[in-house]
Amino acid sequence: xxxxxxxxxxxxxxxxxxxxxxxSNSIPDYVRExxxxxxxxxxxxxxxxxxxxxxxxxxxxxxxNTEYQKEVKARDINIELEDIFKCDVPEINTNVLxxxxxxxxxxxxxxxxxxxxxxxxxxxxxxKKYPEIVSEHLGxxxxxxxxxxxxxNSAFANDGTYIYVPKNAVLKQPxxxxxxxxxxxxxxxxxxxxxVVEENAEASVVICDHTLSPNRYCTNSVLEVxxxxxxxxxxxxxxxxxxxxTQLTNTFIHQERDSRVTTNIVTLxxxxxxxxxxxxxxxxxxxxxxxxxxxxxxxxxxxxxxxVDHAYPNCNSNQLFKxxxxxxxxxxxxxxxxxxPDAQNTLAFQANNNILLTDDAKMHTKPQLEIxxxxxxxxxxxxxxxxxxxxxxxxxxxxxxxxxARMLLMYAFVDEVVNHIAIEPLRERIQDxxxxxxxxxxxxxxxxxxxxxx
Amino acid sequence: MLKIVDLHASINGKEILKGINLEVKAGEVHAIMGPNGSxxxxxxxxxxxxxxxDVTHGDIIYNGKSILxxxxxxxxxxxxxxxxxxxxxxxGVSMVNFMKTAVNEHRKYRGEEPLAxxxxxxxxxxxxxxxxxxSKLTNRSVNEGFSGGEKxxxxxxxxxxLEPKLSILDETDSGLDIDALRIVANxxxxxxTPETAxxxxxxxxxxxxxxxxxxxxxxxxxxxVKTAGKELALELEEKGYDWIIKDFN
Numbered sequence: 232x233x234x235x236x237x238x239x240x241x242x243x244x245x246x247x248x249x250x251x252x253x254x255s256n257s258i259p260d261y262v263r264e265x266x267x268x269x270x271x272x273x274x275x276x277x278x279x280x281x282x283x284x285x286x287x288x289x290x291x292x293x294x295x296n297t298e299y300q301k302e303v304k305a306r307d308i309n310i311e312l313e314d315i316f317k318c319d320v321p322e323i324n325t326n327v328l329x330x331x332x333x334x335x336x337x338x339x340x341x342x343x344x345x346x347x348x349x350x351x352x353x354x355x356x357x358x359k360k361y362p363e364i365v366s367e368h369l370g371x372x373x374x375x376x377x378x379x380x381x382x383x384n385s386a387f388a389n390d391g392t393y394i395y396v397p398k399n400a401v402l403k404q405p406x407x408x409x410x411x412x413x414x415x416x417x418x419x420x421x422x423x424x425x426x427v428v429e430e431n432a433e434a435s436v437v438i439c440d441h442t443l444s445p446n447r448y449c450t451n452s453v454l455e456v457x458x459x460x461x462x463x464x465x466x467x468x469x470x471x472x473x474x475x476x477t478q479l480t481n482t483f484i485h486q487e488r489d490s491r492v493t494t495n496i497v498t499l500x501x502x503x504x505x506x507x508x509x510x511x512x513x514x515x516x517x518x519x520x521x522x523x524x525x526x527x528x529x530x531x532x533x534x535x536x537x538x539v540d541h542a543y544p545n546c547n548s549n550q551l552f553k554x555x556x557x558x559x560x561x562x563x564x565x566x567x568x569x570x571x572p573d574a575q576n577t578l579a580f581q582a583n584n585n586i587l588l589t590d591d592a593k594m595h596t597k598p599q600l601e602i603x604x605x606x607x608x609x610x611x612x613x614x615x616x617x618x619x620x621x622x623x624x625x626x627x628x629x630x631x632x633x634x635x636a637r638m639l640l641m642y643a644f645v646d647e648v649v650n651h652i653a654i655e656p657l658r659e660r661i662q663d664x665x666x667x668x669x670x671x672x673x674x675x676x677x678x679x680x681x682x683x684x685x
Numbered sequence: 686m687l688k689i690v691d692l693h694a695s696i697n698g699k700e701i702l703k704g705i706n707l708e709v710k711a712g713e714v715h716a717i718m719g720p721n722g723s724x725x726x727x728x729x730x731x732x733x734x735x736x737x738x739d740v741t742h743g744d745i746i747y748n749g750k751s752i753l754x755x756x757x758x759x760x761x762x763x764x765x766x767x768x769x770x771x772x773x774x775x776x777g778v779s780m781v782n783f784m785k786t787a788v789n790e791h792r793k794y795r796g797e798e799p800l801a802x803x804x805x806x807x808x809x810x811x812x813x814x815x816x817x818x819x820s821k822l823t824n825r826s827v828n829e830g831f832s833g834g835e836k837x838x839x840x841x842x843x844x845x846x847l848e849p850k851l852s853i854l855d856e857t858d859s860g861l862d863i864d865a866l867r868i869v870a871n872x873x874x875x876x877x878t879p880e881t882a883x884x885x886x887x888x889x890x891x892x893x894x895x896x897x898x899x900x901x902x903x904x905x906x907x908x909x910v911k912t913a914g915k916e917l918a919l920e921l922e923e924k925g926y927d928w929i930i931k932d933f934n
Contacts, residue, residue: 626787628733629761629847632758633756633758639775639786642777
């Protein structure tokens with residue numbers, strides 16, 4: 232167990248690190264401006280504490296006062312990552328991008344061009360090679376507000392992934408971003424990611440978060456997604472890190488007119504996880520779907536914080552988050568729907584359903600509807616309950632054993648979320664992983680030799 | 686096959702069954718009738734192993750062994766089937782998956798290999814025909830959105846799939862129109878063999894026109910107050926229960 236640090240010390244350490252290592256990096260001016268803005272934000276607000284209403288259930292200061300090595304440049308790792316990490320989801324045929332400890336993995340081509348005109352690769356490289364596009368979007372959607380985390384990421388992130396899908400391009404194969412944490416010391420990483428999908432273009436992106444060594448990790452990542460007019464984006468994230476890890480993900484989705492963005496977050500494992508998902512529908516006719524599934528046990532903590540902004544009329548949004556909490560696991564869900572004064576004909580739905588398997592598991596769920604238009608249809612519902620005893624007995628009366636019956640019921644409960652995953656091989660794999668997870672088996676992909684789920 | 690000896694049971698301290706004695710032999714069909722609240726459904730639940738009730742006295746012997754300490758699933762695997770009065774909807778669990786799991790758990794209990802997918806589907810087809818159940822229903826989640834009649838047919842379908850030795854049908858006829866009643870009764874009759882037995886719980890003589898019982902019991906206030914042949918049903922239909930229970934009130 233690493234030593235606990237005073238939160239002020241942590242803050243000073245970041246400021247010092249920034250002066251010594253970051254400020255002198257050779258980076259384009261617009262990136263430097265973003266860094267400085269981020270640093271100012273972090274100086275002003277620091278890290279969210281208990282008094283921050285939005286972080287009531289996830290104590291970020293507690294996470295940061297562990298002594299992590301702060302990774303500010305990529306390190307050479309003398310192993311062939313391909314040897315230990317091969318995604319074996321059959322027929323998924325993804326274009327894979329690897330991030331190792333928050334840095335674009337150096338053995339890949341820095342920027343890859345796909346036949347459709349798609350560019351994918353390192354954000355650091357792209358910020359130099361394609362400054363017009365990157366500067367148009369980078370930092371434009373991620374809100375630096377009072378929590379300081381986005382500011383911190385903006386100041387420190389040196390790399391991450393960049394995906395650009397040009398106008399009218401339809402990406403047939405999904406792009407898979409694999410985030411790997413692998414080191415021999417406790418590590419903090421902060422990567423920055425940008426996905427730009429232009430007019431009429433379509434893309435799906437799968438993000439997998441893995442830990443491949445048992446050290447403690449803390450990741451504070453930011454992902455900005457820009458969906459231009461009539462673009463279709465399908466985003467799936469599979470969180471499968473070990474219990475000594477902390478993940479703070481900040482996802483900002485900006486949608487222009489008639490675009491559709493679907494997000495699936497499947498949380499299988501992780502010590503402490505906070506997912507911030509912020510969607511802005513910045514034009515009429517948009518559709519936003521945000522789905523989440525979390526399976527937690529032991530002392531795991533999962534907090535999904537969703538904000539959907541209906542800024543324009545005639546947009547639809549759906550939020551569905553479901554979770555099963557076992558042992559002493561704790562969870563929180565907050566779903567805010569904001570409907571602007573003239574955003575008429577808004578359709579907004581939200582549901583958060585939870586099953587607690589023990590008396591010690593805890594769930595906090597909070598819907599927040601702020602509606603300033605009068606012709607809208609909005610609904611929300613939250614449930615926290617146990618498995619249906621009548622269904623349980625019904626199954627047992629048919630000869631289905633207690634364990635199997637429990638399993639079928641839990642599986643049925645979460646399947647509604649998994650069914651929204653559009654990529655079929657991925658959906659099947661996740662169904663399989665979820666089933667293993669619910670059975671208490673290791674839910675890692677077959678070819679991953681590391682046991683990241685203990 | 687089944688022997689119930691002086692069975693007393695209560696829920697939350699309230700005694701529901703007050704000394705039931707009942708013996709069912711292989712090849713027999715028993716009917717249990719009685720007014721509402723007499724304990725019919727409680728009795729069937731307890732035989733199936735529902736733990737909402739406390740058995741305070743007496744015993745249930747099935748094939749020579751007490752089953753009071755056995756789990757509901759083990760009782761089911763040993764051949765006891767309860768047809769529910771109100772079948773439960775289980776959204777998200779497909780009928781196919783549900784039945785496949787149940788059939789294979791039964792097979793495992795008997796030391797048999799799980800059924801191959803093709804054999805299982807063949808079995809489903811055969812049994813579906815028996816109860817005239819629509820294929821659309823078996824492709825859905827368990828009982829989800831089924832009509833009352835469809836739910837009851839589905840109970841008989843499950844019974845056909847699991848081939849129990851002792852079937853307890855709890856008001857399987859309630860909520861059925863005459864066609865559905867005929868189909869359900871037909872299913873039960875076709876599944877009848879000299880080695881199996883059924884206990885049919887019903888309010889109405891109607892069902893007993895189709896499923897002809899060997900013995901009829903009248904349950905009242907937690908006790909069997911009258912046992913007679915099938916002609917008793919007609920008498921009950923005509924005169925109600927009052928003439929039997931007046932001595933016990």
